[in-house]
Amino acid sequence: xxxxxxxxxxxxxxxxxxxxxxxxxxxxxxxxxxxxxxxxxxxxxxxxxxxxxxxxxxxxxxxxxxxxxxxxxxxxxxxxxxxxxxxxxxxxxxxxxxxxxxxxxxxxxxxxxxxxxxxxxxxxxxxxxxxxxxxxxxxxxxxxxxxxxxxxxxxxxxxxxxxxxxxxxxxxxxxxxxxxx
Amino acid sequence: xxxxxxxxxxxxxxxxxxxxxxxxxxxxxxxxxxxxxxxxxxxxxxxxxxxxxxxxxxxxxxxxxxxxxxxxxxxxxxxxxxxxxxxxxxxxxxxxxxxxxxxxxxxxxxxxxxxxxxxxxxxxxxxxxxxxxxxxxxxxxxxxxxxxxxxxxxxxxxxxxxxxxxxxxxxxxxxxxxxxxxxxxxxxxxxxxxxxxxxxxxxxxxxxxxxxxxxxxxxxxxxxxxxxxxxxxxxxxxxxxxxxxxxxxxxxxxxxxxxxxxxxxxxxxxxxxxxxxxxxxxxxxxxxxxxxxxxxxxxxxxxxxxxxxxxxxxxxxxxxxxxxxxxxxxxxxxxxxxxxxxxxxxxxxxxxxxxxxxxxxxxxxxxxxxxxxxxxxxxxxxxxxxxxxxxxxxxxxxxxxxxxxxxxxxxxxxxxxxxxxxxxxxxxxxxxxxxxxxxxxxxxxxxxxxxxxxxxxxxxxxxxxxxxxxxxxxxxxxxxxxxxxxxxxxxxxxxxxxxxxxxxxxxxxxxxxxxxxxxxxxxxxxxxxxxxxxxxxxxxxxxxxxxxxxxxxxxxxxxxxxxxxxxxxxxxxxxxxxxxxxxxxxxxxxxxxxxxxxxxxxxxxxxxxxxxxxxxxxxxxxxxxxxxxxxxxxxxx
Numbered sequence: 001x002x003x004x005x006x007x008x009x010x011x012x013x014x015x016x017x018x019x020x021x022x023x024x025x026x027x028x029x030x031x032x033x034x035x036x037x038x039x040x041x042x043x044x045x046x047x048x049x050x051x052x053x054x055x056x057x058x059x060x061x062x063x064x065x066x067x068x069x070x071x072x073x074x075x076x077x078x079x080x081x082x083x084x085x086x087x088x089x090x091x092x093x094x095x096x097x098x099x100x101x102x103x104x105x106x107x108x109x110x111x112x113x114x115x116x117x118x119x120x121x122x123x124x125x126x127x128x129x130x131x132x133x134x135x136x137x138x139x140x141x142x143x144x145x146x147x148x149x150x151x152x153x154x155x156x157x158x159x160x161x162x163x164x165x166x167x168x169x170x171x172x173x174x175x176x177x178x179x180x181x
Numbered sequence: 182x183x184x185x186x187x188x189x190x191x192x193x194x195x196x197x198x199x200x201x202x203x204x205x206x207x208x209x210x211x212x213x214x215x216x217x218x219x220x221x222x223x224x225x226x227x228x229x230x231x232x233x234x235x236x237x238x239x240x241x242x243x244x245x246x247x248x249x250x251x252x253x254x255x256x257x258x259x260x261x262x263x264x265x266x267x268x269x270x271x272x273x274x275x276x277x278x279x280x281x282x283x284x285x286x287x288x289x290x291x292x293x294x295x296x297x298x299x300x301x302x303x304x305x306x307x308x309x310x311x312x313x314x315x316x317x318x319x320x321x322x323x324x325x326x327x328x329x330x331x332x333x334x335x336x337x338x339x340x341x342x343x344x345x346x347x348x349x350x351x352x353x354x355x356x357x358x359x360x361x362x363x364x365x366x367x368x369x370x371x372x373x374x375x376x377x378x379x380x381x382x383x384x385x386x387x388x389x390x391x392x393x394x395x396x397x398x399x400x401x402x403x404x405x406x407x408x409x410x411x412x413x414x415x416x417x418x419x420x421x422x423x424x425x426x427x428x429x430x431x432x433x434x435x436x437x438x439x440x441x442x443x444x445x446x447x448x449x450x451x452x453x454x455x456x457x458x459x460x461x462x463x464x465x466x467x468x469x470x471x472x473x474x475x476x477x478x479x480x481x482x483x484x485x486x487x488x489x490x491x492x493x494x495x496x497x498x499x500x501x502x503x504x505x506x507x508x509x510x511x512x513x514x515x516x517x518x519x520x521x522x523x524x525x526x527x528x529x530x531x532x533x534x535x536x537x538x539x540x541x542x543x544x545x546x547x548x549x550x551x552x553x554x555x556x557x558x559x560x561x562x563x564x565x566x567x568x569x570x571x572x573x574x575x576x577x578x579x580x581x582x583x584x585x586x587x588x589x590x591x592x593x594x595x596x597x598x599x600x601x602x603x604x605x606x607x608x609x610x611x612x613x614x615x616x617x618x619x620x621x622x623x624x625x626x627x628x629x630x631x632x633x634x635x636x637x638x639x640x641x642x643x644x645x646x647x648x649x650x651x652x653x654x655x656x657x658x659x660x661x662x663x664x665x666x667x668x669x670x671x672x673x674x675x676x677x678x679x680x681x682x683x684x685x686x687x688x689x690x691x692x693x694x695x696x697x698x699x700x701x702x703x704x705x706x707x708x709x710x711x712x713x714x715x716x717x718x719x720x721x722x723x724x725x726x727x728x729x730x731x732x733x734x735x736x737x738x739x740x741x742x743x744x745x746x747x748x749x750x751x752x753x754x755x756x757x758x759x760x761x762x763x764x765x766x767x768x769x770x771x772x773x774x775x776x777x778x779x780x781x782x783x784x785x786x787x788x789x790x791x792x793x794x795x796x797x798x799x800x801x802x803x804x805x806x807x808x809x810x811x812x813x814x815x816x817x818x
Contacts (some may be wrong), residue, residue: 032220164220
């Protein structure tokens with residue numbers, strides 16, 4: 001009984017803020033992005049000599065510094081990793097990874113078109129991201145961050161995804177279908 | 182005679198009488214630690230509800246192992262107690278067709294009482310004797326997300342009776358069980374069928390409903406005769422979740438079940454029950470979290486001419502987690518439980534009083550203090566509990582964790598926990614066929630206590646291998662004894678005149694030599710020293726309270742073959758049990774599975790190394806478990 005009273009008192013006192021601050025979710029997603037980079041192989045021609053490994057964020061940075069800290073001092077494909085926020089007109093085809101935040105999901109089709117067939121690992125976090133031609137999509141399911149992979153589309157872009165990553169993926173088909181696992 | 186009596190009394194209540202008469206810390210803003218985790222570990226972090234379930238396993242300062250739903254499926258397992266056989270350090274022994282003796286770090290008896298067991302936050306050990314009636318704990322195993330097994334005291338967070346461990350069975354979020362599942366299985370020992378239907382609600386919620394019926398055939402006595410104890414039970418339930426990734430998560434779930442278990446010389450034993458649980462968790466903009474949970478659980482159990490109990494339990498729990506400054510991660514909570522039990526008198530035993538309503542209050546606080554960011558953390562906390570039998574109990578813990586570099590974890594802990602008295606210890610009056618009480622509980626029975634010291638080391642070798650080592654040294658006091666009353670020796674009164682020291686080593690390893698092969702290995706060693714205190718006249722020497730193997734070995738392999746074929750093997754070795762003597766044994770389970778499209782077929786051979794063998798038992802004749810074959814087909818659409 002007291003428990004209920006305390007609960008109501010605290011809930012009522014807490015401010016109701018609809019702008020989600022999902023810090024842990026993005027900390028985990030940042031760690032996943034770092035892991036993805038380790039488990040995917042880019043074709044040599046996708047990496048230009050003397051340039052960093054570009055981990056691009058479309059439009060905005062929802063990671064609030066976490067992603068930068070996660071990859072600081074780390075390497076991918078033998079070069080330092082640079083986190084860049086892409087402006088509306090920048091070309092995503094120069095990135096090795098393109099993350100499309102949920103807030104930018106309305107631009108998904110345009111961004112994927114701009115990336116074209118280049119060896120860009122496109123990662124999203126919105127429904128039907130894979131249907132639109134994206135390669136990896138995050139879903140938060142039952143409180144856990146999981147991801148689906150469009151393996152065929154990755155192969156078509158000469159990206160080699162390790163079988164370990166495919167095994168942990170929720171699905172590896174060509175769309176965001178769900179399946180009991 | 183006296184050695185056997187208490188064992189008989191225990192059996193009276195849990196079992197069929199015939200034979201008795203014959204005889205997230207790292208997850209908290211720690212990007213450097215997170216990125217060192219494997220992708221499996223990252224997937225296991227609960228990013229929404231981080232109260233008690235926060236940490237990834239690899240960074241936790243406790244002896245923890247997680248059995249996933251997939252591990253269970255690939256081991257060809259059909260019941261929850263068998264799923265616990267997969268966990269390193271858990272002792273699992275079939276006692277008879279319905280009863281399982283399950284513990285960790287020793288003290289195994291048919292009414293083992295030193296584990297907390299929960300299904301989705303609902304405690305399933307009965308306040309009657311603080312053990313679990315495993316014959317009524319069932320689920321569609323496909324709906325189990327994971328089983329978290331924590332060895333050692335967990336009382337600071339989980340409360341009384343988490344003396345030797347905590348088992349936390351977690352089912353899938355309802356959004357993860359979309360579609361229809363139909364499962365039909367049958368074999369030499371078992372037949373079962375389950376149906377589940379799930380659908381999504383909104384963008385991240387869901388609901389599922391299920392029904393299951395199972396039949397387990399009679400076991401055999403060592404003489405080869407049928408024990409005539411088939412088990413039939415039906416169960417149905419649902420789970421509704423709202424807001425998987427939102428800031429307020431809500432869950433409502435419930436189950437009902439009814440079953441009957443045969444007894445050869447009388448009518449069937451009946452069991453029935455139902456529960457309903459609601460939980461709301463809210464994350465504030467500051468990152469602080471508040472969770473409220475309430476449940477009702479009702480159980481009924483009758484063994485004709487012997488024992489019948491009706492029990493209603495209501496439980497309320499509130500938890501709050503917040504970060505104070507950059508160094509403190511604080512979890513606090515308050516809980517209240519009211520349990521009401523009515524045990525009807527029978528020709529052989531009764532409870533005095535016949536009806537008892539027991540309130541239980543608890544308050545806990547635990548602070549994880551970061552000493553050196555990403556490297557050293559200290560966890561201090563205590564639970565304060567007030568129970569109906571012994572009043573206040575405090576159950577503190579101090580833990581420390583050192584994670585140099587992120588791939589190694591070295592941890593240590595010192596904890597105190599208690600097993601509080603139950604109606605068994607306090608209210609039981611056993612007459613047997615005599616017209617007077619020959620054995621009785623004592624209202625002055627004390628809580629059994631443990632002081633535990635643990636040290637552990639975990640290391641990951643790249644992405645493919647990891648090891649986990651734990652050593653512990655426990656001292657127990659006020660353990661249960663059976664003291665004869667002079668001059669006649671009758672009645673025997675339950676008392677607290679025994680101490681024990683136990684120590685052990687627990688090791689486990691995982692190795693994935695290829696993406697298609699997964700190997701798991703475990704070994705535990707347990708040493709026990711029990712001492713009656715001066716003044717004790719216990720004729721049993723305390724041996725009714727434990728019967729444990731010194732050595733146990735686990736090994737399993739999961740191999741994915743071409744053409745969607747899965748080949749799996751589970752091996753276990755359980756050392757000799759001393760009293761009564763049960764020979765050590767090795768056993769093997771093999772499974773072959775095939776999945777394509779929406780169909781999964783599997784065939785499982787169990788107990789393949791023996792025609793039949795015993796696992797436990799102070800029964801005469803005792804039950805043994807034969808080799809069995811089981812096939813199952815599952816459709817998902």
